[in-house]
Amino acid sequence: MYHTAHLFGLDFISAPSLAEVLDDIMDYQNNPLNEHKLPFVITPNADQIVKLDQPQHHALKEKLRQALFILPDGQPIVWFSRLVRKPLMARLTGSDLFPLLWRRAKQSRQKVLVIVSNETLGLKLKQDYDNIVIYAPPVFELNTPKFDKIHKEVVDKINAFQPQYVIIGVGFPKQEWLGLAIRASLKEQLMPSPLFLCLGASAEFYVGTIKRSPLFLQKVGLEWLYRLWLEPRRMWRRYILGAISLLRLFGKELKKEWFHKKFST
Structure with missing residues (x-):
């Protein structure tokens, strides 16, 4: 069993492992309680919760609050969460979810549409599982004619293929806005809606085009250190400067929690 913990304006799922959540993700269409929720799986990491707190992303955050499954990546x-006594039992990552869901989909021959960043990645996924449709859009920006064209092309593919799942891996926040x-x-x-899974680079980890950090670093929460070592020029701003923004956000949330406890008792 699992429950949710309200943190940073989102209801994160608290579960000891993804195994506790996977059945509900795979069977989401048969749960009548899901009718009024957004059929999305999102996996916010620290960088994303900082961005979702910024004014330019508030509209996106309001929509994502309604996501069926919000996993703490x-x-x-x-x-x-432990500091504010709303403990999440474990980190639940998109990179770990992808192979679990992919394996289940293959076993039951469920249809999957995958939106990926490049054709090479799409071909590798197709070689691994044939009951899928791959779509690799050209580079696009939000709120442009190209974005409108891409989203309409995907709608046509969904109507023709009728997948149970749409996995989108084109990066935050493009993948979320595209799914919406x-x-x-x-x-x-x-038309009936598939389940949308915004999973970033998870497919690339799965096929091996990007290497994940050693397991012991993942377990102690230092996966970022490995990625910083691999790509220092690209990642230093995200991890070093991002840490400052994250600490500010933590301070802001601590104040909220303090005021809530003070005036609700």
């Missing part, structure tokens, strides 16, 4: 989120636009179009057409 970042170890700092788990640490903070596709879902809105399907709703307007009164």
